[in-house]
Amino acid sequence: MDIKRVGVVGCGAMGSGIVQVSAQAGYQVTVRDINDEFLNRGLGMIKSSLQRDVDRSRMTAEDRDAIWGRIKGTTKLEDLADSDLIVEAAIEEIGEKRSIFGTLDRVCPPSTILSTNTSSLTVIEMAAATKRPQQVLGLHFFNPAQVMKLVEIVRTIVTSDEAVEVGRKYEESIGKTPVLAKDQPGFIVNRLLVPYLLDAIRVYQDGLASAQDIDQGMLLGCNHPMGPLALSDLIGLDVLLHVAESLHAELAEPRFAAPPLLKRMVMAGHLGRKTKRGFYAY
Ligand code: 3HC
Numbered sequence: 001m002d003i004k005r006v007g008v009v010g011c012g013a014m015g016s017g018i019v020q021v022s023a024q025a026g027y028q029v030t031v032r033d034i035n036d037e038f039l040n041r042g043l044g045m046i047k048s049s050l051q052r053d054v055d056r057s058r059m060t061a062e063d064r065d066a067i068w069g070r071i072k073g074t075t076k077l078e079d080l081a082d083s084d085l086i087v088e089a090a091i092e093e094i095g096e097k098r099s100i101f102g103t104l105d106r107v108c109p110p111s112t113i114l115s116t117n118t119s120s121l122t123v124i125e126m127a128a129a130t131k132r133p134q135q136v137l138g139l140h141f142f143n144p145a146q147v148m149k150l151v152e153i154v155r156t157i158v159t160s161d162e163a164v165e166v167g168r169k170y171e172e173s174i175g176k177t178p179v180l181a182k183d184q185p186g187f188i189v190n191r192l193l194v195p196y197l198l199d200a201i202r203v204y205q206d207g208l209a210s211a212q213d214i215d216q217g218m219l220l221g222c223n224h225p226m227g228p229l230a231l232s233d234l235i236g237l238d239v240l241l242h243v244a245e246s247l248h249a250e251l252a253e254p255r256f257a258a259p260p261l262l263k264r265m266v267m268a269g270h271l272g273r274k275t276k277r278g279f280y281a282y
Helices: 014-026 035-053 063-067 094-107 123-127 161-173 189-205 211-221 227-235 239-251 260-267
Strands: 005-009 026-030 073-074 087-090 113-117 136-141 150-155 177-182
Touching: 005 014, 014 026, 014 035, 014 063, 014 136, 035 063, 035 073, 035 227, 063 073, 063 177, 073 227, 073 239, 087 094, 087 161, 094 113, 094 123, 094 239, 136 161, 150 161, 161 177, 189 211, 189 239, 189 260, 211 227, 211 260, 227 239, 239 260
Parallel strands: 005 026, 005 087, 026 073, 087 113, 113 136, 150 177
Antiparallel strands: 136 150
């Protein structure tokens, strides 16, 4: 199957990145968010990101305009009906996602492949809201989606070989390197990454070291691009808490239990970079 038109549901941090990389690769992209305010904010992020590339001579103004011209915004899911592949990157709430998948299944032709960027929910639960579960898979991007090379292709117990192949081709065409993961909690990366981030928060919470020293330790001691607390701030502490809680609910291992400090920071609205306050001030 030849993918020409890509639909994206959700124009937040991840959705806007997915829209941008898809349009940059030449796809016609329609993105839907729930209202004009969210949509315009997301489209604004894409515009500034493209402009930054022009300002830094990484892109010509003509390329920027051509890419921008391939992006269409909407608040109606129905407007995604002519997409060959849809990537859902909406709120991490299973009821909402099932409702989105149910609607997409109703409005899209039988050939459309439906995918989700979920980081912590079960893909088969979304697939089961459709009459085409074999054409549903996970395409899990990493933050920032414009930059990170990896995408996990998540295969449920019923995803077809054809759908996996379409996902793989699409990811390669937008310059990503896919790895194949089963529809199990945390897939590959979050299963390994989340306990590490939670441990770093426990080290900080227990007063063993300052945030700067913990991060510097992993930055210089292990050559990581950023320390675990700065990375938690980048991911979003609410997102991290949500992923940890889903992993803990399914796997019941203490290493996935959220440290009390993480819960309290989320309650306080200190969600990391997006609220300008997390383990660091931004
Ligand atoms: N959006 C778009 N582009 C960005 C960006 C963002 N948020 N942040 C950085 N970039 C790009 C820009 O092109 C930037 O160049 P520019 O400033 O000249 O425009 C370039 O990356 C380099 O950025 P910086 O100089 O600011 O900083 P770094 O060289 O340190 O790179 C980083 C930033 C790419 C974020 C790097 O620190 C890194 O790789 N960090 C680790 C990120 C990571 O592990 N992500 C995975 C999180 S887990 C996840 O997403 C799973 C989920 O389910 C929880």
